[in-house]
Amino acid sequence: MNAIAQKTADRIARIGLEVIHLVAFIGYAARLLMMSLTLLVRGHAMGQPVRMRHIVSEIITAGIQALPVVILMASTIGVMLSIQGIHSLRIFGAETQVTFGLALSIPREFAPLITGIIVAGRSGSQLTSRVGSMRLNGEIDALTVMGISPIRFVVAPAIIGLIISLPLLVAVANVAAFGAAQLYIEATLGIASEAYWADILSVVTIADLIHCFGKSLLFAVLISLTGIVMGMGVSGGAEVLGKATTSSVVSCIGAIIAADTIFALVL
């Protein structure tokens, strides 16, 4: 009986420990976000300015370099949704209504989610490995003793760069998905492009766009913070860094899907 009680107590303690880690993780991430935003606004006055060139460099890495893969994936999703939509609607003889399905699902769901997952895979892991290796090599300490806040030099540009890049990538993903779907639908159903775009524009509302870009901003914050916090936690050696990078991708995607679900349920 005692052994069972002991085991139960151990399990509860382990769960408690995990909860403490999670709370610490969220608290640290919130602190990094607050400090980054503070330095962005008041950095000059505090002697720690966030440099525009660092933000631009992040936009190039996280945004512009992700364009080809985002366009490719979004186009594929657009065509796939059209195929599935036409296939399902044919049962009711309503395949021409496929445009409405696309207009309702691409901006609200597929464009932000697919882009978020791609960016999580690219930038989330890249941030963890970059920050983690900077920690292992003592570069973060070196910045601090040079009087350069690592938050304004490394963290803030990455967060702000992604906050700017991700909504732009989502906008491109929307256009790519709708564009590719249009080509497929025109070829299959013979719907003229003018009619197609008129249908799409009549269905997509401002609320859909707010939903779409609001979500992408949230994803940007989640991906950058998860990547950075996991990188900051790296200590020991290369193996730990490898593990952190892998689990960073999983955590980023997990966070995105959880946030997406909450968004879908609440809004």
Place this chain on the structure above:
Amino acid sequence: MTTTPANPTAPIVVTDLQGGYNGQAVIHGCNMEIAAGEIVVIMGGSGSGKSTFLRHLIGLKEPMTGDVQLFGQSLYGVNETKRLQLLKGIGVAFQSGALLSSLTVGQNVALPMIEHTDLDAEMIDIIVRMKLDFVNLLGKEDLLPSELSGGMLKRAAVARAIALDPRLTFMDEPSAGLDPVVAAALDELIIKLRDSLGMSVVVVTHELESAFKIADRIVVLDRGYIIFSGTVDDIKNSDNQRIQNLINRVAEEDDFDPEAHLKRLFGEN
């Protein structure tokens, strides 16, 4: 040990410093003051607390009690922004170099100037070349840190540490792992920094030969306590057994408890 009064003219004053990890003290009640233009070598065996002590001195680790004053101002009694401002006045050359791997050697040396001064790019270029010349690395400014040898990395780190002509520079194990010729050149470099720039230099090392050559004063840390502070002659004449063991490279055994040792071997505690 008595409390050292804070001296506003001294580059660094350490008062009753106690520090460590997870509430466990590794450094106990340390007091130290370094004068302008003085080379102080901090020595001690492995596990003596040298590295932890250094991290407290350079603002990377808040002490449990006590304080470190840089140029008359408390390093830990202020907020983070003020602390970073104070740290702009010192230079640190890390054991591994810790150069930013994404930047070239020249960009690394230029970084403190770009971030903390209003100098134009041309002037920064000239100063970078002067600093690299000072450490015999002129012509290597376009190489990445990964393309440098161990000795070059340490010298590049020194060039970055002295980029802003700080009044106080810290060097962590500058000659560890280097061949004797390069190590000797680094020693000369440290003396040159003091003589030509009037810089105070704190060197953490366990290389005896190097310490005896460069030190104006040697501070010995043992199990987290400062057990000695004096000149090279003083340390050679010290009658403290642990100091003699350290400088004569004599292995020492702690109070040996055979029973406890056996238990450890069998993994019983």
